[in-house]
Each structure stands twice: as structure tokens, then as C-alpha cells.
Amino acid sequence: MSGIVIDRQAAIDDQHLPTQAQLTRWVGDVLARHPDDPRQELTVRFVDPDESRSLNHDYRGKDKPTNVLSFPFENPPGITLPLLGDLVICHAIVVNEAEEQHKALEHHYAHMVIHGTLHLLGYDHIEEEDAEVMEQCERELLAALGIKDPYIGDI
Template identity: 75%
Template sequence: MNSIVIDRQAAINEPQLPSMEQLTQWVSCVFSYHPDDERQELTIRFVDETESKALNRDYRGKDKPTNVLSFPFENPPGITLPLLGDLVICHAVVAQEASEQHKPLSHHYAHMVIHGILHLMGYDHIEEQQAEEMEQLERELLATLNIPDPYHV
């Protein structure tokens, strides 16, 4: 397996953001499932509701902040880079969801990071069968971290 490179960006001053150690553990969990994937560099950016809303509106046509946005990197023709893509995570939305779902914040963050990376790897949940496959993989990966099923609220 290649070495994992995480560019952790905090565009907000929030003491409850995941540490680099936590991010590395969660990201490694996903990459261990896909050991042959050469793309093991990514950016994880923590933002406020304003930035999340603007990105969600501009790229998804939804005028509201969201928990995690995934931006897969596409290699230019003929060039191979190890960059998987970018995750943009809105702390306020993740914290609110964790509170509403009575989950530890770190568990919900782990879920959002894993969910986002799976999107970067090409998984989706638009169709029911895709959603079931992706959610089952999320459950399995989170279980390796001793985090309960995030869909059993």
C-alpha cells in the first residue's frame, strides 16, 4: 500500500474538529479495503455553513449547507497522479446531525469521512441497489472502528 497523504484544512476555528490522528485512522480504514488503489492523497477541508452552502449550490444546485461534499480528482490525459480528490465537511451540519441522532460527534465525523471517500472512489447512492451496497460497506468499515451502524438511529 502507498503512503496516505491527507491535507487537513480548517477554514473555521472549531476545537471539536477531528484531529489528524483520527482522520488518518478513518482514511486508512477505507484505503485498507481498496489496497490496490494508487490514489491515496486527499484534502479534507472543514468549513462553515456559508462556504458549504455556496459549494452545494454551485456544484449540486442545492441552496443549503450540507454535511459532506466530495470532489473527485480527474487525472489529465496521459498523467497519473495519486490524488483521489477533496472532501468539504461542514462542522455545523455534522454537529447538528450528531446531536439530533444522539451519536458521539467523533462517530458521525468518521461516518462522514468514510462516506465522502467512498464517493471519491466512485460509490454512489442514487439508485436503491447502489445505496444498499454503499451503506453496507459503510457499516462494515465503521464496525472495524467499533462504531455502531450509523443507519440504525
């Protein structure tokens, strides 16, 4: 998927953040499942817990940091842009979850980026049926990367 454009932003300083190449691979794998969707541009921003908590509070009404927030872009009426949206990922939360769940950090990051990108495409997990569809898609994408099912134990 050579048309993918990812604006990688790091509001934190950490050498363990995913690279541009990793982000492009993970997002590209998701977008390859949606070849008719022309949206190929997104921002991935890595933040600290304070910024995550603030955004989570303002947009979801939850006063705590979270692993990944997805902000789908909505084209203005009559204008078509290739923008998919923004992912905001709290590095500290992802690191803590990976450690607690005994997962390789890279594997957990792949899951969070895939999960967030699916949200940008309209997937959701509020209803049980929708959650199963989304989670199955995640399992298949992660398996293609050699990553075990994140919903059943350790990686």
C-alpha cells in the same frame, strides 16, 4: 497505510474537529479495502455553513449547506497522479446532526469521512442497489471502529 497524505484544512476555528490522526485512520481503513487503487492523497477541508451552501449550490444545484461534499480528482489524459480528491465537511451541520441523532460527534465524523471517501472512490447512493452496497461498506468499516450502524437508530 503509511502512504496516505491528507491535507487537513480548517476554514473555521473549533477545537472539536477531527485530528490528523483520526482522519488518517478513517481514510486509511477505507483505502485498505481498495489496495490496488494507487490514489492515496486527499484534502479534507472543514468549513462553515456559508461556504458549504455556496459549494453545494454551485456544484449540486442545492441552495443549502450539507454535511459532506466529495470532489473526486480526475487525472488529465496521459498523466497519473496519486490524488483522490477533496472532501468538504460543514462542521456546524455535522455537530447538529450528531446532536439530533444522539450520536457521539467523533462517531458521526468517522461516518462522514468514510462516506465521503467512498464517494471519492466512485461509490454512490442514487440507485437503491448502489446505496445498499455503499451503506454496507460503511457499516462494516464503522463496526471495525466499534461504531454501531448509523442507519438504524442511536449510537
